[in-house]
Structures are given as C-alpha cells and as structure tokens.
Amino acid sequence: xxxxxxxxxxxxxxxxxxxxxxxxxxxxxxxxxxxxxxxxxxxxxxxxxxxxxxxxxxxxxxxxxxxxxxxxxxxxxxxxxxxxxxxxxxxxxxxxxxxxxxxxxxxxxxxxxxxxxxxxxxxxxxxxxxxxxxxxxxxxxxxxxxxxxxxxxxxxxxxxxxxxxxxxxxxxxxxxxxxxxxxxxxxxxxxxxxxxxxxxxxxxxxxxxxxxxxxxxxxxxxxxxxxxxxxxxxxxxxxxxxxxxxxxxxxxxxxxxxxxxxxxxxxxxxxxxxxxxxxxxxxxxxxxxxxx
Amino acid sequence: xxxxxxxxxxxxxxxxxxxxxxxxxxxxxxxxxxxxxxxxxxxxxxxxxxxxxxxxxxxxxxxxxxxxxxxxxxxxxxxxxxxxxxxxxxxxxxxxxxxxxxxxxxxxxxxxxxxxxxxxxxxxxxxxxxxxxxxxxxxxxxxxxxxxxxxxxxxxxxxxxxxxxxxxxxxxxxxxxxxxxxxxxxxxxxxxxxxxxxxxxxxxxxxxxxxxxxxxxxxxxxxxxxxxxxxxxxxxxxxxxxxxxxxxxxxxxxxxxxxxxxxxxxxxxxxxxxxxxxxxxx
Numbered sequence: 291x292x293x294x295x296x297x298x299x300x301x302x303x304x305x306x307x308x309x310x311x312x313x314x315x316x317x318x319x320x321x322x323x324x325x326x327x328x329x330x331x332x333x334x335x336x337x338x339x340x341x342x343x344x345x346x347x348x349x350x351x352x353x354x355x356x357x358x359x360x361x362x363x364x365x366x367x368x369x370x371x372x373x374x375x376x377x378x379x380x381x382x383x384x385x386x387x388x389x390x391x392x393x394x395x396x397x398x399x400x401x402x403x404x405x406x407x408x409x410x411x412x413x414x415x416x417x418x419x420x421x422x423x424x425x426x427x428x429x430x431x432x433x434x435x436x437x438x439x440x441x442x443x444x445x446x447x448x449x450x451x452x453x454x455x456x457x458x459x460x461x462x463x464x465x466x467x468x469x470x471x472x473x474x475x476x477x478x479x480x481x482x483x484x485x486x487x488x489x490x491x492x493x494x495x496x497x498x499x500x501x502x503x504x505x506x507x508x509x510x511x512x513x514x515x516x517x518x519x520x521x522x523x524x525x526x527x528x529x530x531x532x533x534x535x536x537x538x539x540x541x542x543x544x545x546x547x548x549x550x551x552x553x554x555x556x557x558x559x560x561x562x563x564x565x566x567x568x569x570x571x572x573x574x575x576x577x578x579x580x581x582x
Numbered sequence: 583x584x585x586x587x588x589x590x591x592x593x594x595x596x597x598x599x600x601x602x603x604x605x606x607x608x609x610x611x612x613x614x615x616x617x618x619x620x621x622x623x624x625x626x627x628x629x630x631x632x633x634x635x636x637x638x639x640x641x642x643x644x645x646x647x648x649x650x651x652x653x654x655x656x657x658x659x660x661x662x663x664x665x666x667x668x669x670x671x672x673x674x675x676x677x678x679x680x681x682x683x684x685x686x687x688x689x690x691x692x693x694x695x696x697x698x699x700x701x702x703x704x705x706x707x708x709x710x711x712x713x714x715x716x717x718x719x720x721x722x723x724x725x726x727x728x729x730x731x732x733x734x735x736x737x738x739x740x741x742x743x744x745x746x747x748x749x750x751x752x753x754x755x756x757x758x759x760x761x762x763x764x765x766x767x768x769x770x771x772x773x774x775x776x777x778x779x780x781x782x783x784x785x786x787x788x789x790x791x792x793x794x795x796x797x798x799x800x801x802x803x804x805x806x807x808x809x810x811x812x813x814x815x816x817x818x819x820x821x822x823x824x825x826x827x828x829x830x831x832x833x834x835x836x837x838x839x840x841x842x843x844x845x846x847x848x849x850x851x852x853x854x855x856x857x858x859x860x861x862x863x864x
Contacts, residue, residue: 323714406796
C-alpha cells in the first residue's frame with residue numbers, strides 16, 4: 291500500500307476508462323449474456339425464445355454426449371499434463387547439471403513456446419498422416435496400423451502429443467527456475483552424508499520443487515482445457531465419433547455449428563465455474579508462495 | 583554441481599540431445615516437406631533430406647498463395663498477423679499501465695470495485711464465452727476489421743497485475759520528491775514511472791506479441807473477408823483444401839513461415855522473454 295498518493299478524483303477514472311470500457315463491453319457483458327442464454331430456449335427458426343430455467347442444464351447432465359465430453363476432457367488434460375511435465379522435468383534436471391552448456395540447451399528447448407497451437411496441430415497431423423506421414427511408416431514396421439482418422443485411441447494420442455509438445459518449453463523454464471532456487475548447500479550437505487544423486491533427487495530436490503510442480507499442474511490443466519482448442523480444430527475437429535470432443539470445442543461446435551445457443555450458454559457457464567475454481571486455487575498458492 | 587561424475591554428465595548430455603531432437607523433429611520434417619514437390623510424397627517414400635524446391639515453394643506462397651483454398655498470398659496474411667499482434671501488444675500495455683497507475687497511486691470511491699472488474703477477466707478466457715462475444719462484436723459492426731480482430735483480446739488482468747506489482751516496489755520517497763519538486767501526477771507518470779518500468783514493458787511486449795500472433799479461433803470467426811485473414815488461421819483453411827490433391831509441401835512452407843516471426847522474437851529476446859514469463863505468471 292502506497293503512503294504517498296495523488297489527490298485528484300477525476301483523473302483516476304480517466305486513466306481507468308479504456309480498460310473498464312473494454313472489460314465491460316467484451317468481457318462482462320458477453321459473460322452475462324452467456325448466463326442469460328443458458329436459461330433460454332430458442333425454437334428451430336430462431337423466432338421465439340422462451341425462458342426455461344434450469345432445463346438446459348438438466349438436459350446437459352442427462353446427455354451422454356456431454357458426459358463423454360467431460361470424460362474426454364479429463365483424460366486429455368491429465369495425459370497432456372503428465373506427459374509434458376514429466377518430460378520437461380527430466381530435461382530441466384539434466385540442464386541443471388550443466389555449467390557451460392546450459393544456455394545453449396535452454397535456447398534449443400525454449401522456442402516451441404512461440405509456435406502457435408494451431409501450427410503444432412498441423413505439424414503433428416502431417417507427421418502422423420496415415421498415407422504419407424513418417425511415424426505411421428515407422429509404426430508399420432512394428433506391425434501397428436496407425437489411423438487417427440478412424441481410430442479413437444490414435445486420434446486422442448495425436449492431440450495429446452501435439453498439445454504436450456507445445457507445452458514442454460513452458461514447463462521446462464519454470465522447472466529450471468525452481469531448481470535454481472533450491473540452495474545448493476542442502477544438496478552438498480546430503481552429498482557429504484553420502485546420499486547419491488538419485489537419492490538426493492527424491493529426498494531433497496523433488497519435495498522442494500513441489501510448489502513449482504503444483505503451480506505448473508494448475509497452469510497445464512488450464513492450458514489443456516482451454517488453449518488447445520486450436521490443436522483440436524486444426525486436426526481431428528472433435529472426431530472420430532466424439533473421441534476428442536473436449537468441452538471447449540463442444541461449446542464452440544454446439545453454439546456456432548449446431549446453433550443451439552441455450553445449450554452452448556449452459557456449457558459456457560459450467561466452464562466459467564471451472565476456470566474460476568482453478569484461478570482461485572492458483573491465487574491461493576501464489577499468496578502462500580509470497581509468505582516464504 | 584556437487585561431485586564430478588563423468589558418467590552422469592554424459593547421461594545428462596544424452597538426455598538433452600534426445601530432448602532437443604524430439605522438440606525439433608516436427609519442424610525439421612515440416613521444413614524438409616516444404617522443399618519438395620507434391621509428387622515427391624505421392625511415390626510413398628518419405629524424404630528425410632531437403633529437396634531443391636525451397637525458393638520456388640516459398641516465393642510461390644508469399645506472392646500468390648494457394649488459390650484453391652481461397653486464401654490470399656501468405657505475405658499479405660503475415661502483414662495482417664503483424665498488425666493484429668502489434669495492436670494487441672501495444673494496446674494491452676497502454677491500457678494496463680494506465681489502469682495500474684490509477685489503482686496504485688490514487689484513492690477514489692469504488693476503487694476496489696474497479697479492481698475486481700479487471701480481476702474477473704482473468705477468469706473468462708475468450709473460448710469460454712465465444713458465442714456472446716461474437717454477437718457483441720458483430721452488433722458493433724466490427725467483423726472484418728482490424729479493430730474487431732484486436733480490441734476484444736486487449737483487456738486482460740495479467741498485464742495490469744504485473745504493472746501493479748512493479749509500481750508497488752517503487753519507493754514512496756521518489757513520489758514524495760517528485761511532488762515536492764512540483765510534479766503533477768501525469769508528469770510523475772511520464773518522467774519517473776514509465777522509465778523505471780521499461781524492462782517490464784519490453785518483456786511483456788515479447789509475450790503479448792506472441793500471444794497476438796498465435797491467435798486462432800478469434801480471427802477464424804471474425805474474418806470472412808479474405809483480405810483480413812491472419813496466417814495462423816489461414817493455415818487451417820489451406821489444410822482443409824488439401825483433401826483433393828496433396829499440397830502438403832505448400833501447407834508446410836506456410837507453417838514454417840507462420841512460426842518464423844514469433845520464434846525469432848523468442849530467441850532474440852530470450853532473457854527478456856523468460857523474465858516477462860516468470861513475472862507475469864507470479
């Protein structure tokens with residue numbers, strides 16, 4: 291809290307005006323609209339709308355498609371988070387041993403952050419293309435018939451790999467920062483006591499890294515749930531047979547393609563509640579971290 | 583490093599080289615594909631080394647693009663992406679720095695209310711409220727315009743929070759000294775606050791530029807006029823048209839060109855970028 295402040299009363303509102311105007315017009319108003327639409331039902335021609343209360347929500351919870359989407363989202367988010375964080379942690383621990391070459395390796399690993407999720411999707415789609423892609427050719431040598439266009443598991447694997455690949459650099463940077471903040475005296479003391487590198491990793495490094503790990507877990511789940519829209523749309527478009535139809539994609543599809551605004555609105559509201567919960571968890575953690 | 587173990591060091595190098603290879607593999611394959619002709623793929627054997635058609639494919643895409651997909655030349659889409667990314671980055675920084683200044687250096691009624699209104703945008707990603715946001719933008723007549731592409735993505739709490747943190751660390755004595763010297767709030771803002779937050783602004787700019795350049799869903803929805811297509815959204819339109827004749831070499835050339843500007847920014851500004859990333863997320 292600042293002790294010295296300026297006493298002007300009008301000026302702060304002028305300064306805030308652009309931010310508040312955009313926030314109201316493009317954030318709060320549409321969000322309120324989504325909530326309102328979630329209680330309405332529009333007939334097939336969009337002429338008559340009636341207030342139906344919670345009906346859109348009950349229908350959603352009753353619909354096997356929505357339950358499938360929930361399940362797909364959970365499997366997808368957990369797989370992306372585990373794959374990307376596991377691989378990044380391995381690389382971060384390896385870089386942490388380096389003295390001279392850590393900068394070079396970091397540069398070589400950091401750039402996928404800048405690749406658009408849509409482009410990441412297209413790249414992996416090409417690599418896994420069943421007719422000309424390179425990996426189906428390799429898999430064929432092991433007698434595995436890859437086809438993400440018809441096989442549900444293959445399609446899920448494709449979007450998980452593309453999404454996790456894109457997130458490696460982000461997790462890597464935060465793990466490296468986390469590792470560097472661990473005082474080396476702790477590990478030195480353990481080494482003098484005779485603990486080997488593996489034991490030191492599991493008894494000292496990993497527990498001290500847990501705040502970073504927790505933070506990354508929340509961020510990665512948010513990423514997998516919302517920012518991967520482009521990966522899905524540029525590759526599988528939710529298919530085959532709904533196998534990769536994550537919740538964010540379903541909101542878009544039901545609203546824009548299916549023109550079912552009531553259901554899309556209800557899905558928006560459910561997603562907003564999930565984001566709010568995740569944001570609150572993240573901020574709780576940040577406050578704790580400040581106390582250190 | 584704690585003890586010298588050549589074996590472990592060797593293993594660490596091995597892990598890292600393997601990691602770099604995995605991370606680079608898709609881009610290498612895309613690059614190789616972009617230097618061949620379509621017939622090189624149809625034979626069934628996949629080339630692993632670049633072919634001789636690099637200049638031909640890239641200049642074709644830059645100048646004329648893929649006419650069958652209805653997209654404009656890649657050069658044009660890159661200009662649109664650049665305009666969008668710069669508008670988002672500059673616009674976000676300007677409105678955030680101003681509102682953070684108002685929140686930190688003034689006491690006024692409803693200050694907390696204003697703060698919470700900004701805070702709440704953290705919780706509402708565009709993907710979640712996509713249909714009503716589209717309706718608002720359409721109602722304002724902003725479809726197919728640079729304003730429609732960038733303004734709805736400009737408001738965001740993270741940048742405001744970052745500047746708030748920065749301003750809170752600036753000592754009160756500076757403000758007092760400035761006031762004793764007769765400086766008004768705007769003079770203080772321009773001559774003291776802005777210069778002191780220069781590196782934060784630069785770091786944030788790198789991140790926001792990449793954010794803007796990589797937008798996908800939003801430009802896909804608000805642009806139906808091909809002269810406003812951005813390159814990241816344009817790739818999808820090209821790939822959709824691929825089903826007839828495989829034009830993968832041209833799609834991959836476009837993918838490489840879509841990646842180049844943001845990747846170049848990250849590598850050139852690596853220090854600033856990492857600083858900005860770690861600070862923004864705190």
